[in-house]
Amino acid sequence: MKWETVIGLEVHTQLATKSKIFSGSSTAFGAAPNTQANAVDIALPGVLPVLNKGAVECAIKFGLAIGATLNRVNVFDRKNYFYPDLPKGYQISQLAKPIVEGGALKIVVDGVEKTVNLTRAHMEEDAGKSLHEDFHGMTGIDLNRAGTPLLEIVSEPEMRSSAEAVAYARALHTLVTWIGICDGNMQEGSFRVDANVSVRPVGQTEFGTRREIKNLNSFRFLQQAIDYEVRWQIETLEDGGRIEQATVLFDPDTGETRMMRSKEDAHDYRYFPDPDLLPVKLDEPWIESVRAALPELPAAMQVRFQNDYGVSAYDATVLTGSRALADYFEATARACGQGKLAANWVMGELSAALNKAELDIAQSPVSATQLGTLIARIQDGTLSGKLAKQVFEGLWEGAGEVDAIIEARGLKQMSDSGELEKIIDEVLAANPKSVEEFRAGKEKAFNALVGQVMKASRGKANPTQVNELLKGKLQ
Amino acid sequence: MSDTSLSTLAAQLAAKQVSSRELAQTYLDRIAALNPSINAFITVDPEKTLLEAAAADALIAAGQAGPLTGVPIAHKDIFCTDGWLTTCGSKMLHNFVAPYDAHVIQRFKAAGMPSLGKTNMDEFAMGSSNETSYYGAVKNPWDTARVPGGSSGGAAACVAARMAPAATGTDTGGSIRQPAAFTGITGLKPTYGLVSRYGMIAFASSLDQAGPMAPSAEDCALLLNVMTGFDPNDSTSLERDKEDYTRDLGKPLTGLRVGLPREFFAEGLNNEVAAAVDAAVEELKKLGATTVEISLANSKLAIPVYYVLAPAEASSNLSRFDGVRYGYRAPDYASLDDMYCKTRAQGFGAEVKRRILIGAYVLSHGYYDAYYLQAQKIRRLIADDFNEAFKVCDVILGPTAPGTAFKLGEKSDDPVEMYLNDLYTIPANLAGLPGMSLPCGFDSQGLPIGLQLVGNYFSEAKMLNVAHQYQRATDWHTRQPEALQ
Numbered sequence: 001m002k003w004e005t006v007i008g009l010e011v012h013t014q015l016a017t018k019s020k021i022f023s024g025s026s027t028a029f030g031a032a033p034n035t036q037a038n039a040v041d042i043a044l045p046g047v048l049p050v051l052n053k054g055a056v057e058c059a060i061k062f063g064l065a066i067g068a069t070l071n072r073v074n075v076f077d078r079k080n081y082f083y084p085d086l087p088k089g090y091q092i093s094q095l096a097k098p099i100v101e102g103g104a105l106k107i108v109v110d111g112v113e114k115t116v117n118l119t120r121a122h123m124e125e126d127a128g129k130s131l132h133e134d135f136h137g138m139t140g141i142d143l144n145r146a147g148t149p150l151l152e153i154v155s156e157p158e159m160r161s162s163a164e165a166v167a168y169a170r171a172l173h174t175l176v177t178w179i180g181i182c183d184g185n186m187q188e189g190s191f192r193v194d195a196n197v198s199v200r201p202v203g204q205t206e207f208g209t210r211r212e213i214k215n216l217n218s219f220r221f222l223q224q225a226i227d228y229e230v231r232w233q234i235e236t237l238e239d240g241g242r243i244e245q246a247t248v249l250f251d252p253d254t255g256e257t258r259m260m261r262s263k264e265d266a267h268d269y270r271y272f273p274d275p276d277l278l279p280v281k282l283d284e285p286w287i288e289s290v291r292a293a294l295p296e297l298p299a300a301m302q303v304r305f306q307n308d309y310g311v312s313a314y315d316a317t318v319l320t321g322s323r324a325l326a327d328y329f330e331a332t333a334r335a336c337g338q339g340k341l342a343a344n345w346v347m348g349e350l351s352a353a354l355n356k357a358e359l360d361i362a363q364s365p366v367s368a369t370q371l372g373t374l375i376a377r378i379q380d381g382t383l384s385g386k387l388a389k390q391v392f393e394g395l396w397e398g399a400g401e402v403d404a405i406i407e408a409r410g411l412k413q414m415s416d417s418g419e420l421e422k423i424i425d426e427v428l429a430a431n432p433k434s435v436e437e438f439r440a441g442k443e444k445a446f447n448a449l450v451g452q453v454m455k456a457s458r459g460k461a462n463p464t465q466v467n468e469l470l471k472g473k474l475q
Numbered sequence: 476m477s478d479t480s481l482s483t484l485a486a487q488l489a490a491k492q493v494s495s496r497e498l499a500q501t502y503l504d505r506i507a508a509l510n511p512s513i514n515a516f517i518t519v520d521p522e523k524t525l526l527e528a529a530a531a532d533a534l535i536a537a538g539q540a541g542p543l544t545g546v547p548i549a550h551k552d553i554f555c556t557d558g559w560l561t562t563c564g565s566k567m568l569h570n571f572v573a574p575y576d577a578h579v580i581q582r583f584k585a586a587g588m589p590s591l592g593k594t595n596m597d598e599f600a601m602g603s604s605n606e607t608s609y610y611g612a613v614k615n616p617w618d619t620a621r622v623p624g625g626s627s628g629g630a631a632a633c634v635a636a637r638m639a640p641a642a643t644g645t646d647t648g649g650s651i652r653q654p655a656a657f658t659g660i661t662g663l664k665p666t667y668g669l670v671s672r673y674g675m676i677a678f679a680s681s682l683d684q685a686g687p688m689a690p691s692a693e694d695c696a697l698l699l700n701v702m703t704g705f706d707p708n709d710s711t712s713l714e715r716d717k718e719d720y721t722r723d724l725g726k727p728l729t730g731l732r733v734g735l736p737r738e739f740f741a742e743g744l745n746n747e748v749a750a751a752v753d754a755a756v757e758e759l760k761k762l763g764a765t766t767v768e769i770s771l772a773n774s775k776l777a778i779p780v781y782y783v784l785a786p787a788e789a790s791s792n793l794s795r796f797d798g799v800r801y802g803y804r805a806p807d808y809a810s811l812d813d814m815y816c817k818t819r820a821q822g823f824g825a826e827v828k829r830r831i832l833i834g835a836y837v838l839s840h841g842y843y844d845a846y847y848l849q850a851q852k853i854r855r856l857i858a859d860d861f862n863e864a865f866k867v868c869d870v871i872l873g874p875t876a877p878g879t880a881f882k883l884g885e886k887s888d889d890p891v892e893m894y895l896n897d898l899y900t901i902p903a904n905l906a907g908l909p910g911m912s913l914p915c916g917f918d919s920q921g922l923p924i925g926l927q928l929v930g931n932y933f934s935e936a937k938m939l940n941v942a943h944q945y946q947r948a949t950d951w952h953t954r955q956p957e958a959l960q
Contacts, residue, residue, distance in 0.1 A: 043795045046555040046674040048709050082815055089794020270838035275681035275788055277710050336787050
C-alpha cells in the first residue's frame with residue numbers, strides 16, 4: 001500500500017520583550033536560578049497579572065506579516081494543571097479567542113513552491129524549569145523562565161513530508177527573527193517545535209490518527225523525528241496494528257520516538273476566561289502604527305531582488321534566509337552596482353569563509369561596503385577574480401581597506417600593455433621550444449606560454465590581454 | 476465605649492487631646508480583654524501597632540496629618556501585610572508572612588492609620604458564619620452563642636465590640652454586608668473595580684471587592700476616601716478621577732426614589748426583619764423619599780449562578796496553594812502527586828474543598844457549557860434587571876439577610892441552608908454594583924437587623940448619604956452590646 005504523510009506543526013516562539021508577559025521581571029537568559037522571579041512570577045497569594053503591551057505588539061507584527069486576521073477583541077484563558085514549575089497551578093494562555101487567526105506562509109521544496117496555511121497564533125506565558133540534578137533526590141525549581149512571553153503558532157496539517165515540515169519551520173524561523181519578535185535561538189529554547197504526525201493510504205480523505213512529537217529544538221531533529229515516526233506508524237499499520245493518539249518524545253541518541261502519555265492520560269485543563277485580565281482590545285491606530293514599523297518582508301524582498309538585481313529565484317530565496325544576510329547582500333550590491341556578482345560573492349566566498357569560521361553574517365569581519373568595493377575593483381579591471389580572492393583574504397584578516405591591500409600587496413592587475421609586452425618578449429625568448437611547438441600546430445604549447453607570462457607577472461597580468469598580445473606576437 | 480466615630484477620633488487627635496499611641500493602646504487593651512471570648516483577631520502584635528502609632532504621632536506633630544492620621548484600624552486577614560502573618564483563615568497559610576503590602580494596606584499606611592491586627596474570617600472567605608476559619612469561630616458580641624456572619628466575621632465583631640473603631644472587609648457574595656447586619660454595624664461593598672484587589676488573596680476574582688466596615692455611614696465614607704483609587708497592578712482596577720465620598724453627606728433626601736424589589740420581600744424572609752425594613756422605609760419617606768416597586772426577576776437565580784461561578788474561579792485561584800513554594804506542606808509523602816494530595820487534603824478545610832470540587836466540576840470538559848457558560852449568561856440577565864430598575868429609582872432597598880444571627884453550629888451541617896443567607900446580597904456582586912448594610916433595628920431576642928441599599932455603578936456617595944440621613948434620624952448604629960460595655 002502507498003502511504004501519505006500528514007504533518008502539522010505547533011511552534012512556541014519566545015517573544016523578544018525585555019520583561020515578562022504579566023510582570024516586570026527581566027526575561028534575559030542564563031541568570032542564577034530564581035533571581036528573575038518576582039512576587040507575580042512565584043505566584044504569591046494576592047498578586048495579579050498585568051499584560052505587557054510589547055508582547056501584544058509582537059503578536060500583531062506576526063499577524064500582519066502572515067496576512068492573518070487580527071482579532072480586535074481577544075481573550076486570555078486559564079489552563080489549569082498542577083506542576084511544580086507552574087507556580088499558579090494554571091498557565092495563562094488563549095483558547096477560544098486567540099489574537100491571530102489564519103494567514104499563510106510560502107515554502108519552497110526541491111524548487112516547488114507551496115503555501116502552508118496557519119490555523120492560529122496565540123499569546124501565553126512560559127512555565128519555569130524543574131532541575132533534577134544536584135539536589136540529592138529532590139527537584140529544584142527555577143522560576144526565571146516562568147512568565148516569559150510566548151507566541152504559539154499552529155499550522156494546518158498541510159505538510160506532506162519531513163522536508164516540507166522542515167522548510168516550513170525554517171521559513172517561520174526566518175520570519176519571526178526577520179520581524180524581530182523572536183531571537184530564534186533554538187539551543188536556548190526560543191523556538192521549539194511540536195510536530196503532529198499521521199499517515200493515511202494515498203487517496204483516503206480522512207486523516208489517520210496522529211501522534212504529537214514534543215519539543216524538537218533543531219531542524220535536524222525535526223526531520224529525524226518525523227522520518228522515524230512515519231516509518232514506525234506505517235510499519236505498525238502494515239503489521240495490522242492500530243495507532244493510538246499519544247504524545248511522544250524524540251530521543252536524539254537513539255533516533256527514535258517514545259511514548260510520553262496516551263490520550264487516556266490527557267489532562268482536562270478546565271479552561272475558562274481569566275477574570276484577572278480584561279479582554280485585549282486592538283484598535284486601528286495601534287495596528288497601523290505597528291504595520292508602519294514593519295520591515296520589508298522576505299517574500300516581497302525576494303521579488304524585488306529578482307527585479308532590481310537580476311538574481312535568480314533560487315538565489316533570492318537563499319539571500320533572504322535572514323534579514324541580516326539580505327541587508328548585507330543589498331548593501332554589497334548597492335556599493336558595487338553589480339547584483340549578480342554581489343550575489344555570487346555573498347553566497348560563495350563569503351558564506352564559505354563564514355561557515356568555516358563558524359561565524360554569523362552579523363559577525364562577518366568583511367563589511368558589505370568592503371565587499372562591494374572589492375567587486376567594483378573586479379568590474380573596473382583593477383583585479384582579476386584570482387587577485388580578488390587574495391584581497392578578500394586580506395580583508396578577512398583585517399589588513400585594511402580594499403585599495404590599501406591592493407597597493408600594499410602589489411595585487412593590482414597589470415593594465416600597461418608596454419610592460420606586459422616586455423614580459424611576453426622575455427618569456428618568448430626564454431622558451432624557444434614552446435614557440436616552436438606552437439608553430440608546429442601544438443595548441444597546448446600556447447597555454448604553457450600563457451602560464452609562463454602569468455607567472456612572470458606574478459598573477460597580475462590580465463589573462464584576456466595576455467592571450468591577445470601573445471597571439472599577435474606568434475603570428 | 477463613648478463616641479468612637481472616626482471624625483470625633485480624628486478631631487481629638489488633631490486637637491492633641493489624645494495621641495495615636497494612647498488611642499492604639501486603648502484599643503489594644505480592649506482587644507486583650509475581649510478577644511479571648513470573641514475571637515475576632517487571628518494576629519495581634521502590639522509592638523508593631525504602637526510603632527505605627529508613634530509614626531502617626533510624628534506626622535501629626537509635624538503638621539503632615541491627613542484626615543484620619545493616627546486613627547487605628549483592623550485589617551481582615553485576607554490582605555497581605557508586610558511582616559505580618561497573613562493566613563486567610565486557613566491552615567494552608569498558617570506560617571505565611573507576607574513580604575509585601577496589599578494595595579489597600581499601602582493606602583491605609585500612607586494615610587497614617589496604624590493597624591490593630593489581622594481579623595478572623597471564614598477560610599479563604601468561604602462561608603457566611605465565620606465557622607470555617609481554621610482559627611476557630613468568631614462569636615457575635617451581641618450573643619456569644621451566635622455567629623457574627625461571614626466571611627468578614629472577625630472584622631464585624633471587632634467593630635461591634637469596639638475593639639477597633641473601624642475595619643477592612645471583603646465582599647464576594649455578601650461577606651461585608653451580612654456580618655455587618657448580624658453585628659449591628661455599617662458596611663459597604665463598592666462598585667467592582669473601585670478598590671484594587673492587589674494583595675487581597677483571591678477567592679472569586681470577578682466578584683471580590685474590598686470595602687469599609689464601621690459603626691456609621693459617615694465613617695464608611697471617610698474610609699472609602701482612603702481605600703479607593705486606580706492601581707496599575709490590578710488590571711480590573713478602574714481609572715477614574717478621585718472622589719470625595721463625604722461630599723453628599725448632609726444633602727436632603729427630598730425626591731429620592733427608593734426601589735423596593737418585590738422578590739426581596741417574598742417568602743423566606745423573617746417577619747421581624749421584614750417589619751424592621753418596612754419601618755426603615757417609612758422613616759425614609761418622612762425624610763422626603765418616595766418608593767416604587769421594582770422587579771429583579773432573575774435574582775432568584777443568583778444563588779445557583781453564584782455557586783457555579785465563584786467556585787469555578789476559586790478552584791483555579793486556590794491551585795497555587797500546592798505546598799511547593801510557601802505555606803503548609805504535608806510532613807510525609809511518597810511522590811509529587813502524594814505531596815499535592817496530602818498537602819491540600821490536610822491544609823484546606825471542608826468548605827474550601829467542597830467549593831474546589833464544585834468549581835473543578837463545572838469547568839470540566841462536557842459540563843462547562845451547561846454550567847459555567849449558562850451561569851455567565853444569567854449573570855448578564857441579573858445585571859440587566861438592575862439596569863432596568865435604575866431607570867425608575869435612585870437606590871434599591873431591602874433586607875440584607877433573610878434573618879438575624881443564628882446559633883453557632885445551627886447551619887454548619889447544611890451547606891445549602893447556609894448559602895441561602897446570601898440570597899439578597901449576591902445579586903449586587905454578580906452585577907458589580909455597590910451595596911451596603913446598615914442597622915435598622917433589633918429582633919425580639921435583641922439581635923441586630925440589617926437594611927441593605929444597592930446603588931447604581933459609582934453611586935457610593937449618594938448611597939452613603941441615604942444611609943447617613945437615616946442614621947441622623949435613628950440611633951440603631953450607636954447601640955452597643957450591653958454585656959461588653
